[in-house]
Amino acid sequence: CHGSEGPMPVRRRQTGPVPALQQAFHAACVQAGFGTTQDKNGLHPAGLGVTPSNNIEGVRMSTAMTHLNPVRHYLNLTVRGGVFARKIVIEDGKAVGVEAESGGKVFQVEADRVVLSAGAIRSPQLLMLSGIGPEDHLRQFGIPVVRDLPGIGQHLMNHLSAQMTFKVKDGISLAADRDAVHFALHYTAPESSAANDMVLRSSTIVDERQEHIAGVRTKYLSGDVPPERAARISCTLGLPDGSGYVRLASADPSVQPSFNYQYLQHPNDVRRVREGLRLAVKLFASDAYKDVADFRIHPADDILANDDALDLWIRQTVGTARHVSGTCKMGPDADPMAVVDQYCRVKGVKGLWVADASVMPRIPRSVGAHATVIMIGERVVDWVTAG
Template structure:
């Protein structure tokens, strides 16, 4: 007999772990959390390089806990897309920048998601999930949630110069990037404490204990959802070389923006013609699955530091960021551009000196990561085979529209202007690229951006929420798949657009929000406030 659970959660990452942990606070529900990667039961079980918040070694293509998907950022520009493959998901290998989406994002999302997605409701959820070490006691913040949030000291010479340079150019200070203030320069809130990256498994499960009614199945990969008519009844899984079935009253896909959409397609939910072309029987014709995703295109402005600027022993990769509007300092808005000064060379961040490249790293260039936080172009994820082992095609279409290129040019020129200020003079030996001749001409700068293009790895919107009559929407406000009973998606796939800041905090919020709805089946307001201890 297949095992049977009340709730089956597929994928233990930014959203899946909080969701499973919260639902399992109800002792009457049997919950299964299925994770394709390993599921360490304690901190010592995590590879040390994934805990080290001073590097991002898990982002290195080919790392065993990284799915390393192949994508095209623009036609002809292949790129390896990092995603976490371990309990904690991408939060186990990300940059640790834990920032809320601004009010403007929630205003936009609430138009299709309703009151559960209002900024007031989001503030309540963000506050309940955090233990903010700097502002926890003030309204709009929390001190009792699972996720430790801290702003790093602003003492590094690069950070001090960055603040001063931003002021020289007229940008305002933004002392708390998790408050609803004007975008500007300020410390980056991080889920980093004691030099450790606190992934969702450490915060929601290891620190708080795994409830007896929550079964965690590691090294178990879901291949597709199983149905009886229009009701999801279970999942087909592959583990230990065997294929088996796990049944559930409610199936929740939290496999991330790439794999939740892929699982929907493998299960016959998506554009009917594309499914039939792969021989997949159509369960629900939803053309929106995989279509129109957004992310944050990124380029690196490189500079050679003077001797003594880089200190690889600093237990952080960054300390501050500048969020600003493409219309200039005078423009209002939530900030569609971002500049993040890295404190160490990228080669070092990816290998921590364990490879030849990494050892040389401390003498190499540093980067300002420059990102477009509000894309107008749209990407596409399409199924290539009914075989779950064949990854979908990922076409980002970055910078495909002039309004994106124009704002990105503005951001790159601003980064170079920051490095050219008086504040940076004592630190900068030279700005390596883009060169002045490239900066001076839009078409040359466009070519440079295209050939240096990267991604912030913030994919969202592959199964967007919206009203059922909208053919491009896939789920409702609480992740329920239109036209199907007992199946939800709860991760950044459901966001209509990528948040204008990093999505990790919002991924956790999605887990909390959908768990609240699963617990009550009604308003989304949980019967017990998240962060409040259980009474069992």
């Protein structure tokens, strides 16, 4: 089901001692009847297992390191930083280059083939700025329509998480070894048609990673518990049914597009997160936690007991991942919202591919998008080379 000799090193952190909180989470899941799995990337990822990682001795392996570095010396490869793509130049239905800006100068780069990899927010923006997208929306911004593709910018997905927090007993260390195990539980929500659509994980509130926006992790902790003594079980909606959108905010390429995840608007999404949070609370109430935790902080009992109150609490506290995807989704011609074909070629425009997370018809349920994006890139290289 997957190889082991590709350029991206993957490992399962399991050399260090298992932190007490991870032991408790593992024991609680096993007591609740969940099975275990050796390979979360394998054919049978269901159940409790160690989260795979490409963090090698504290360094996350990026594709710049694993894929680009080995070929940087190629004479037919030029990589330029600080160049901002403004739009794709299209003539007679064929991509013939890119309009770009660097050092205050706007210029055109000519090309036989153009591969767009600006990510799931910027790729649809660039397509729309180039006249490819929902016709009405383009006209609204005075952009001449090259190709009406209503799916561009639609179907935006990203993982959301809700969390149950608790006070860790004094004396229990929350500082984990860099190589320490992190477990994740993949399970199928009751009445779900897709397997392993939900993920529970346990983590501390404060860890060695610096917050990108100060206070985000701790803002929903209230009361007397300092963040350093709190931990959580988070419930992630691995396969959402609902989706959002990316839209232009301006015809000016330097103006960021607007987007909305439209989280928790699909009834099946709210239901699964509500039930997932209650499952987390049930795991926490088991014997497995009695030596490591004092009490639950959030959600409070009265909120937990009432569906409407819990749904509101989830909406107020929900967190997001960084797995934006789906805004130029792959699909058959029968699907009017499909943007690229099975070779990632933009429908109705010659010489133009999209190779990034935007082509994903569904967000990967593994609760990470990086490996899938790399796979897409590697596949598109073959298809572009083949013409």
